[in-house]
Amino acid sequence: MALPFIAHSPLxxxxxxxxxxxxxDPVRQGMVRxxxxxxxxxxxxxxxxxxxxxxxxxxxxxxxxxxxxxxxxALTYYESMGQNWERAAMIKARPVAGDxxxxxxxxxxxxxxxxxxxxxFWAIQDVHSIKRQINAHKGGSVIAVNGxxxxxxxxxxxxxxxFAQTQQLIWGGREPGLRTPRTTEALAALAERGHVEPExxxxxxxxxxxxxRLEHRLQMVExxxxxxxxxxxxxxxxxxxxxxxxxPGQFRDDLLARLRLVEDHYAHLFEESPSLSGPGNLxxxxxxxxxxxxxxxxxxxxxxxxxxxxxxxxxxxGRYRAVRSTRSRQLLTELVPTVLDLxxxxxxxxxxxxxxxxxxxxxxxxxxxxSLLSNNPRxxxxxxxxxxxAPLLADRLARRPSLLEAVLAGDFFDPxxxxxxxxxxxxxxxxxxxxxxxxxxxxxxxxxxxxxxVGVHILRHxxxxxxxxxxxxxxxxxxxRALYQPVTDDLARNHGYLAGSSLAxxxxxxxxxxxxxxxxxxxLILLYxxxxxxxxxxxxxxxxxxxxxxxxxxxxxxxxxxxxxxGTLYEIDMRLRPSGNAGPIATSxxxxxxxxxxxxxxxxxxxxxxxxVVAGPEDFCKKVTASLHHILTRPRDPDVLLAxxxxxxxxxxxxxxxxxxxxVKYAAGGLIDAEFLAQYLQLRExxxxxxxxxxxxxxxxxxxxxxxxxxxxxxxxxxxATRFLRQVQEALRLTVGPAFDADSLSPALQDAxxxxxxxxxxxxxxxxxx
Numbered sequence: 139m140a141l142p143f144i145a146h147s148p149l150x151x152x153x154x155x156x157x158x159x160x161x162x163d164p165v166r167q168g169m170v171r172x173x174x175x176x177x178x179x180x181x182x183x184x185x186x187x188x189x190x191x192x193x194x195x196x197x198x199x200x201x202x203x204x205x206x207x208x209x210x211x212a213l214t215y216y217e218s219m220g221q222n223w224e225r226a227a228m229i230k231a232r233p234v235a236g237d238x239x240x241x242x243x244x245x246x247x248x249x250x251x252x253x254x255x256x257x258x259f260w261a262i263q264d265v266h267s268i269k270r271q272i273n274a275h276k277g278g279s280v281i282a283v284n285g286x287x288x289x290x291x292x293x294x295x296x297x298x299x300x301f302a303q304t305q306q307l308i309w310g311g312r313e314p315g316l317r318t319p320r321t322t323e324a325l326a327a328l329a330e331r332g333h334v335e336p337e338x339x340x341x342x343x344x345x346x347x348x349x350x351r352l353e354h355r356l357q358m359v360e361x362x363x364x365x366x367x368x369x370x371x372x373x374x375x376x377x378x379x380x381x382x383x384x385x386p387g388q389f390r391d392d393l394l395a396r397l398r399l400v401e402d403h404y405a406h407l408f409e410e411s412p413s414l415s416g417p418g419n420l421x422x423x424x425x426x427x428x429x430x431x432x433x434x435x436x437x438x439x440x441x442x443x444x445x446x447x448x449x450x451x452x453x454x455x456g457r458y459r460a461v462r463s464t465r466s467r468q469l470l471t472e473l474v475p476t477v478l479d480l481x482x483x484x485x486x487x488x489x490x491x492x493x494x495x496x497x498x499x500x501x502x503x504x505x506x507x508x509s510l511l512s513n514n515p516r517x518x519x520x521x522x523x524x525x526x527x528a529p530l531l532a533d534r535l536a537r538r539p540s541l542l543e544a545v546l547a548g549d550f551f552d553p554x555x556x557x558x559x560x561x562x563x564x565x566x567x568x569x570x571x572x573x574x575x576x577x578x579x580x581x582x583x584x585x586x587x588x589x590x591x592v593g594v595h596i597l598r599h600x601x602x603x604x605x606x607x608x609x610x611x612x613x614x615x616x617x618x619r620a621l622y623q624p625v626t627d628d629l630a631r632n633h634g635y636l637a638g639s640s641l642a643x644x645x646x647x648x649x650x651x652x653x654x655x656x657x658x659x660x661x662l663i664l665l666y667x668x669x670x671x672x673x674x675x676x677x678x679x680x681x682x683x684x685x686x687x688x689x690x691x692x693x694x695x696x697x698x699x700x701x702x703x704x705g706t707l708y709e710i711d712m713r714l715r716p717s718g719n720a721g722p723i724a725t726s727x728x729x730x731x732x733x734x735x736x737x738x739x740x741x742x743x744x745x746x747x748x749x750x751v752v753a754g755p756e757d758f759c760k761k762v763t764a765s766l767h768h769i770l771t772r773p774r775d776p777d778v779l780l781a782x783x784x785x786x787x788x789x790x791x792x793x794x795x796x797x798x799x800x801x802v803k804y805a806a807g808g809l810i811d812a813e814f815l816a817q818y819l820q821l822r823e824x825x826x827x828x829x830x831x832x833x834x835x836x837x838x839x840x841x842x843x844x845x846x847x848x849x850x851x852x853x854x855x856x857x858x859a860t861r862f863l864r865q866v867q868e869a870l871r872l873t874v875g876p877a878f879d880a881d882s883l884s885p886a887l888q889d890a891x892x893x894x895x896x897x898x899x900x901x902x903x904x905x906x907x908x
Contacts, residue, residue: 153180156197156231158244161210169206191363196227199455209244216251219456221467226303228252229310230319254311281397283390284374288349288356289365293397295353297404298346301325304407305333321346338403345396352393355380367393420475422451438482446488449495450474458499466504469512480519484526485890493525493532500536507539517545523597527890528872530656531593534586538705544587545594553601554592557612564616577624578697582704585617593656596872599894603865604836610654611645615752617707618643618660621697622753629690634677636686639669641724642754642762643694646714650748651834653864657871659709660698663716663749664691664724667758684722691724714745727765734769740782744817746770750833773825783818787811799907802867809867812860816842823847836860862896866907869894 157173173194180189197203198215216224228248233241281292289295302324309331310316316327322343329339355377356364368374378389420435421428427447435443453470456462461470477494484490501507511518521542524531535541544550554560567584571577592609595601601609622643626635647661648654666687674680681689698707716725716733725733734743749766751759787810796805803809816838823830827845832838836857843853873890888900897903 153192154196154227155192155194156212157194157206158209158212158240159206160237160240161208170204173205196224198224202455209240209247212244213247216248219462219467220251221454221464221471222307225252225307226300229303229306229317229324232319252307252310253314253317254307281394281401283367283393284371285367285369286393286397287366288352288397291365291397293399293401293404294365295346295349297400298325298342298349301342301400301404301407302328309333341399342403345400348392348396349400352381420478422447422454422474427451435478438478439487440478440482440491441488446478446491449491450478453498458501458504460498460501460504460507463503463505466508469505469508473508473512473518476515476518477522480522481525484522486526489529490522490526493529493536494521496536497521497525497532497539501539507542510542514546517542520545520594524594528593528597529874530872531590531597534590534593538586540583541587541590544590550591551595551598551600553605554588554609554612557615560588560612560616561619564620568620571624574624574628574697575702577621578700578702578707579704581617581620582702582707585613585707586705588613589656593872596656596868596894603861603868606868607648607651607653607655607864610656610658611649611652614649614654614660614708615645618694618698618753621694625694625697626690629686629693630675630677632677632679633681633686633689634675636669636673636675636683638671639667639683640755640758641666641687641690641694642727642758643752644762644766645750645752646745646748647711649752650750652750653834655868655871659711661711661714663712663714663730664694665727665730665762666690666724667761668726668728683726684724687724687726688722695723714742727762731765731769740779740821741786743769743821744783744786744814747817747820747831747838748833767828767831770821770831771824771828774821776822779818779822783814787814799904800870802863802870802907807859809860809863812856812863815856819848862906866895866903 157169159169177192177194180192194200194205197205197207198212199219203211203215228245229252231245233245287294299321302321305328306316306318306324309328313331315331316324318324318327325334325339325343325346328334329336352367353365356367359377359380368377374390375386378386381389383389383392421431427444431447432443435446440446452458453461453474454467456467461467478491481487481490481494498504511521521535524535555563564581564584568577568580571580589610592606592613595609596606622641626641642665644650644663644665645660646663648658649660649662664687666683668683672683674682675686695710695712699710700706712723713719715721715723716730716738734746746766747770751762751766753759754762790804790810794804796808799805801808813835816835819842820830820832820838823842823845827847830838830841830845830847832841839848839853839856839860842848843850869891873894885900892898892900892903895903897906
């Protein structure tokens with residue numbers, strides 16, 4: 139099969155071919171070898187020159203299909219993944235050698251793909267988007283003489299062909315008389331049927347003939363396949379003479395007049411199209427990368443232009459589920475130039491593209507999200523920013539693209555509300571829940587939306603590290619409180635309730651101190667109150683209190699950590715409970731008091747300074763809070779306390795040695811040291827000054843200063859240092875991910891990290907950490 143140019147070919151065009159073989163043909167491998175031999179015979183330059191340059195990249199899915207394609211495989215491809223540009227190419231296709239009857243059969247069976255029975259006005263947008271990729275029609279190169287490319291350039295041959303082919307695709311399904319492969323015949327037929335003004339068709343036909351003659355002369359000069367007019371004036375003058383112009387100036391005038399005429403008619407056809415193109419040539423069809431496209435990608439800022447071309451070409455060929463429908467590919471074709479332009483403006487364009495590709499790979503379908511991005515340019519800008527600057531958010535977005543819908547909320551960039559408002563908001567979201575599974579999914583959806591919101595706030599430098607930590611901790615608290623009662627009620631269906639008894643959830647660590655980051659898990663302790671008279675639960679399968687609360691605790695943990703259709707909520711760490719992993723998953727309050735009075739290590743008392751009750755019945759929560767206060771305010775031997783804290787710090791240094799100053803948690807003078815100092819001072823002073831207690835490290839230093847047991851100036855320095863270290867930690871987790879090597883960071887990512895940490899430069903950030 140011959141495609142556009144050999145089918146109706148000017149002088150030195152490539153021969154675009156497709157080799158079709160019968161399905162089930164036992165000699166197909168031989169056909170592949172025969173095809174290679176044929177290409178070599180046509181392509182190979184000898185002393186007598188060559189026959190034709192050939193190109194098989196217009197065959198279906200050239201990156202995956204063999205050179206000789208079974209007819210059924212080709213038809214299946216076009217029916218399921220064929221694009222409008224391939225429909226346009228097939229207008230000019232005809233069988234030229236071999237089994238002509240097989241070629242005719244192939245084209246006959248392909249007719250419904252090329253010629254749609256319904257009016258196909260979307261083809262206007264789709265074909266025009268291809269033209270904008272080839273050469274940025276709005277904002278791209280200007281019409282000129284010297285150096286102008288008369289084929290894909292503005293006002294050139296390709297615009298005349300697209301003008302005709304687009305309208306053939308629109309009307310040809312209902313009007314067979316428009317199904318001609320020749321451009322000039324198509325223009326005449328369109329005029330005859332009233333789809334194009336006769337004057338327009340006549341002018342475009344004349345311009346087409348002029349530009350084709352010019353193209354022939356250009357190729358004859360050097361016996362090269364070129365479409366560009368020379369850059370220097372002398373060469374242009376010689377070309378004019380070759381074309382029969384005695385006055386080179388007249389040639390320039392005639393060329394410019396025709397280019398502008400073509401451009402005007404083409405622009406009129408597509409005048410309603412959105413301007414989504416980027417600068418330069420962007421062509422992703424065929425099996426091999428277009429050199430001008432690679433140059434454009436390099437110019438945009440991509441380092442590995444070949445890899446970028448391969449990735450984007452894969453989108454166009456329907457490699458992912460999201461781009462296998464015609465509509466989704468149409469939408470993505472429109473978006474590609476803008477996507478590449480935005481990704482190129484990020485700090486790491488190549489990595490940003492990899493992240494965006496992961497996003498597409500994970501989409502179950504593309505139409506909805508591509509339409510969303512197409513209609514919301516600022517949303518597309520945010521996606522590009524995330525892909526280029528926030529790997530953690532990019533990974534979350536790839537796993538759950540529906541997070542983008544949250545960005546459209548009017549308050550997305552506003553500060554998050556307080557904990558009470560978040561509780562109310564989540565309860566409203568759960569109104570329609572029919573069962574526990576609905577509760578799990580809706581809670582995850584709400585929490586993930588809100589956490590993504592905070593992550594974007596961090597990326598955009600909205601709010602302080604204290605604001606972000608409180609918001610993330612309040613989101614987690616709201617989620618635990620929302621799950622508490624539905625999980626309890628679900629357990630009660632089989633095991634009933636325990637009268638006079640309750641369960642409380644204690645947040646420890648970063649959640650307890652309301653200092654969570656975007657990647658924090660939950661450190662929890664679960665306490666229950668024994669019923670005053672003992673006994674068992676009142677359900678059909680009664681349980682005694684320890685087993686009842688062990689079941690309830692495990693179900694609550696599962697409700698938080700289980701993977702559902704909406705993903706997971708949080709990871710949970712229970713190692714801070716009495717006796718650690720060796721202890722029961724839920725502990726009675728009396729057992730908890732006894733453990734801390736008789737068995738707990740000093741480090742466990744230190745950890746308890748961060749304890750905060752976050753879920754459970756109000757009366758029992760007050761009892762637990764009072765018990766925590768009692769444990770923390772008992773008198774302590776300051777020397778023993780100091781020795782124990784120092785020993786614990788040495789142990790941590792041995793178990794978690796800091797690899798560099800960027801290990802802001804474990805490095806000398808890092809967050810662990812700040813937290814240990816605050817915890818030590820609180821335990822030392824709380825018996826006489828209970829007002830020093832605070833779950834947040836910075837607030838603890840402030841309380842210690844207010845109580846007069848810590849110098850106010852030193853406290854201020856400690857508060858500021860702790861806040862800075864938290865900000866650096868927050869920036870590291872968001873912008874560079876866990877595998878962080880400062881020496882391998884590009885200057886762009888160093889700047890991003892410095893900006894997120896609130897410093898003017900990476901050098902200033904490093905100096906301040908030291």
